[in-house]
């Protein structure tokens with residue numbers, strides 16, 4: 096997927112405890128037609144650990160149209176992390192990987208030095224599409240690593256007080272996600288099938304954020320619905336989760352990211368030069384990004400780069 100807005104963001108220090116912040120996701124359009132709620136980056140909050148981008152799309156009925164259509168576009172300096180609740184997305188990248196992702200699985204693409212990919216609904220797709228795409232910033236010593244793609248068909252799932260917990264990234268209550276990440280991170284899908292109440296342990300050295308994907312939930316007493324985000328700074332050791340009915344929650348967390356990053360279009364750069372170089376090389380068709388084969392549509396040109404932070 097790709098960011099269709101042109102945003103600049105940097106990492107921020109984890110505020111001292113007990114810090115809780117509420118902010119709204121903003122609405123944006125993904126690719127040709129998909130309305131999404133973008134929780135990160137946000138004016139109020141740029142990153143949560145190394146998580147630097149969070150789009151929530153759907154649930155949307157795509158029977159009438161072609162569904163998701165995001166043409167070939169490049170990435171650097173990040174991993175894209177795709178998680179579906181309903182529907183399917185077909186991924187193609189410039190390393191030659193092609194992968195259909197369904198609910199319950201993760202597609203994790205490591206861009207590192209550079210990769211290009213497309214994402215689209217397959218021809219015989221389900222009626223409803225619902226999911227999230229996140230980006231994970233790579234730390235300085237992994238920033239230039241070679242690109243790679245992994246599909247994880249199964250993740251650790253367990254029940255805790257009536258909540259089905261899926262460990263998307265990192266480790267939680269003794270369960271370890273197979274997803275290969277490069278900084279201390281946590282990603283959890285919390286699925287309450289009906290009214291539920293549980294208190295989940297948090298790492299005090301992590302900052303965390305929560306969005307509701309479906310329904311309504313109370314997190315440490317704060318009511319949350321889709322389109323709203325709650326951020327918990329470092330120092331919290333528990334998250335009380337309560338629902339009165341079925342609800343689906345996405346929790347992300349991580350060690351506060353140690354270096355500054357600039358997000359611009361589909362690039363995460365250490366500085367403006369990283370962004371400018373990637374932009375000109377993508378637009379020139381440079382071999383750095385390779386080619387995506389098989390997508391029925393145009394590659395997305397990178398927009399002109401404005402003056403960036405530090406320039």
Ligand code: MN
Nearest residue numbers: 096097170175
């Ligand atoms: Mn993308």
